[in-house]
Amino acid sequence: QVQLVESGGGSVQVGGSLRLSCAASGYTYSSYSSKCMAWFRQAPGEERERVAHIDKNRSTMYPDSVKGRFTISRDNAKNTLYLQMNSLKPEDTAMYYCAADRANGYCSGSWSVWGQGTQVTVSS
Numbered sequence: 001q002v003q004l005v006e007s008g009g010g011s012v013q014v015g016g017s018l019r020l021s022c023a024a025s026g027y028t029y030s031s032y033s034s035k036c037m038a039w040f041r042q043a044p045g046e047e048r049e050r051v052a053h054i055d056k057n058r059s060t061m062y063p064d065s066v067k068g069r070f071t072i073s074r075d076n077a078k079n080t081l082y083l084q085m086n087s088l089k090p091e092d093t094a095m096y097y098c099a100a101d102r103a104n105g106y107c108s109g110s111w112s113v114w115g116q117g118t119q120v121t122v123s124s
Contacts, residue, residue, distance in 0.1 A: 002026035002113050004098050009118030016088050016122070022081040022098030022115055033076040036107035039083045041094035041120075051096075052083060055107050066092075088122045095119050 008020040038053035052072035095117040102112035
């Protein structure tokens with residue numbers, strides 16, 4: 001059974017940085033490395049927002065809200081996904097989730113496996 005476990009959240013002041021990790025289990029090296037992986041966030045009363053994704057070729061995409069501040073990366077040897085968040089703002093406060101795409105080898109946009117989330121709080 002595949003599982004994703006996030007860590008690294010916490011409280012930080014405006015302008016600070018955090019690095020989130022997402023450890024995947026239940027995948028082989030080849031199956032994980034072929035997966036499109038993503039980070040999402042959701043604040044109370046808000047819709048879930050995808051903040052980054054990375055495909056098997058390490059191509060990445062970000063929305064304008066985090067572009068230039070967030071960096072997604074992956075270590076396939078460790079089955080681990082990362083999100084480096086810099087220049088954090090109060091509006092970045094949310095629960096952050098990692099997710100794995102349902103497809104293999106490309107990003108379909110259908111996310112079938114989710115972690116339990118890690119809270120990020122940015123205060124001024």
